[in-house]
Amino acid sequence: MFSLPNRNRIKMKLVLIYFLIFGFYHVNTEMVVHSLDSFRAAVYEHDVIFPADRTKIVSRDEALKVMMENLMVYSKQTSLASLNEAQMIVFPEYGLYGLVWTRETVAPYLEYIPDPNVEMWNPCNEPSVYNSTEVQHVLSCIAKNNSLYVVANMGARQPCKISDPKCPVDHQYQYSTNVVYGPNGDFVARYFKFNLYSDEKQFDKPERVDLTTFDTPFGRFGTFSSLDIMYHDPAITLIEKMNITNIAYPTAWVDELPLLSAIEFHSAIAEGMNINLLAANLHLPSAGYHGSGLYWSLGTAIDAAYYYNDSLSSSGSLVVQTLDPLFSRPTGGNIKRLSAIYDSFTSNKTYEIKINGDIYSAVLVQVPHDELNICQGDLCCSGFYDTYLEPGELFAFGAFDGMHTEGERYYLQACVFIKCANNTLESCGSPTKVSSSYMGKMAFSGNFTTKYVFPEVLTSENGVPGLMTKIWYYMGDLIIDAGLNGATLSISLIGRDYSRDNLA
Structure with missing residues (x-):
């Protein structure tokens, strides 16, 4: 007592x-929750399969072999999520090829990613519309075959003109990119990461921030990744100016105790901003990457909807939980x-x-x-x-x-x-x-x-x-x-x- x-x-x-x-x-x-229906979501903390050697430039076929191994895991976990009645699944940042790259060595892993706001595209149904888009084809089919939304992170290569004074010497911008596919396989959203870590030299920072949203039957979502959560744009602008209360969040987050553990800080953001945060992290405990969850405005969803396991013998894990859409925030x-x-x-x-x-x-x-x-x-x-x-x-x-x-x-x-x-x-x-x-x-x-x-x-x-x-x-x-x-x-x-x- x-x-x-x-x-x-x-x-x-x-x-x-x-x-x-x-x-x-x-x-x-x-703080009234004007929900029409609750929704069921999943995040997968992924024990990424790395290429054997990330210091040398490989062929596109070699790069695809690595990414397809990771996509096989994605497909299996999406099926499990679907069996658990999930309507959306989020996968982590760098989940298709792992960490530590140079601009040159990551290039074979990249694909041209069109703007879904300009042209409708279903990569599963129309795989030949763009060349060398095998990853997008598989992600689209994973969404379609399981009838849910899939949010993943991959690398983009976007050609630029020589007349562009900021165009890199290799004539392409390279972006860390979130992609979103609907339950029928349609490509519905694309986000280029704005706030890069100081060691992400392989990627370019977009000229302007993407404020990326997409609509679902259970609410409007925003998406950004990793370090973006620490800055005003895009995170705060999406939440405050665009009234987005559901965030699909692929991340590669190092667990930094005592104040910046992934589950600790991400749940605090959800509570402080009154949002649903669907946070999927890498599972690489040997390097400090772990901690994923479905967080809502009371910090976590009911029944401990997070995964924290830093054992070197542990593996990735699927987290599935029911959340309520939120449409208003506390004022004052x-x-x-x-x-x-x-x-x-x-x-x-x-x-x-x-x-x-x-x-x-x-x-x-x-x-x-x-x-x-x-x-x-x-x-x-x-x-x-x-x-x-x-x-x-x-x-x-x-x-x-x-x-x-x-x-x-x-x-x-x-x-x-x-x-x-x-x-x-x-x-x-x-x-x-x-x-x-x-x-x-x-x-x-x-x-x-x-x-x-x-x-x-x-x-x-x-x-x-x-x-x-x-x-x-x-x-x-x-x-x-x-x-x-x-x-x-x-x-x-x-x-x-x-x-x-x-x-x-």
């Missing part, structure tokens, strides 16, 4: 009463209500800890209940908690306000409560999957300069990270009132201030 100090009990009661009165009213008036912005009922805070020594390459200001958490605050830059994070704290375990409550520059560059604001890996100050911020401390009640918030704040909760059961949804996230405040199922790894609010991405 958790025991809060009297002052904390009063505050927690005020928070919960406020939420019960005003929070549910907000939910019932502004990032108004802080919890801060209005704080009176004073425990004064703790401030430390610097490194999390995912960023230097956070932090205070250590060493008692089972307390009030906390920490500031960095323009951001101040405040909260209180009541937890079962395993003797010897150490946590940190931290804040970061600045430019994330390790790997990719974007402006980040974060309030975090994390397990210190080896229960030492020096290990706070290092990846860990082990915890024995359980959160009972918690409420915290920050004075973010952005309304784009995403709530993360990652737990541990026997050293295996997992998700749980017993939290309230309302107008930027994260509240836990019934405890977490699983020991605590991290509880965080991750803010993205897109307006500051271009700061020097």
Whole structure:
């Protein structure tokens, strides 16, 4: 049984009463789900079959042999998804030929991909309309033979004219591309990836962002891939300006604990933006790629619709779940209500800890209940908690306000409560999957300069990270009132201030 100090009990009661009165009213008036029908979707985390040697240029036939092996897996998994009554399946980024390429070595794996908005085409029925489009033919037939939507990622080669001043020396643009096929095999959507990782030298960045959507009987969908989810375009524009609440999301995402685990961050985006996110990742645990799921606006769908297995002996997995279409989002912005009922805070020594390459200001958490605050830059994070704290375990409550520059560059604001890996100050911020401390009640918030704040909760059961949804996230405040199922790894609010991405 958790025991809060009297002052904390009063505050927690005020928070919960406020939420019960005003929070549910907000939910019932502004978060109404106007669904016609639920839909059943699938994602497949794919253990990609790599070509033997990715350092040399191969023939088109050799490239096709590798891709057809992967497509055989796609076909089998789509049949299984169909047997489970799925109406859409999403496959991962780089799922047809794997990772680590140069512009020259990836070229045999690419195909010309026409614009489906200009000309209707069914590659399964009309395979000879365009030359060397064998992959598109098979994907179209997989969709048709199983009567569902197929979303996959492949490589495109798009010829350009010598008169084009940006035309590459090989006279073609090369794009990482999402393709979508309807239940009858029709080619319905094409998306060229806009936000490339710094090591994706084999692909070109499109001159302008594709805002790609496609309609289904169960709602309108958008699609983008991988790093796109970290930036305003296309992700936020699709969701806010075009009212897209269903996203088909092929990705190749490295699991970066403690804050950027795939299941952790992708579920937080779904909850923070009130969308359905169908996220299919590669399954390459030896390189850190794993974690896929069907996430909805409460973080995950019912019955744990995600897959997390980083064992080197594990294989890919199919995840199938029923989701509800969403047609409206909460309005209002990032108004802080919890801060209005704080009176004073425990004064703790401030430390610097490194999390995912960023230097956070932090205070250590060493008692089972307390009030906390920490500031960095323009951001101040405040909260209180009541937890079962395993003797010897150490946590940190931290804040970061600045430019994330390790790997990719974007402006980040974060309030975090994390397990210190080896229960030492020096290990706070290092990846860990082990915890024995359980959160009972918690409420915290920050004075973010952005309304784009995403709530993360990652737990541990026997050293295996997992998700749980017993939290309230309302107008930027994260509240836990019934405890977490699983020991605590991290509880965080991750803010993205897109307006500051271009700061020097």
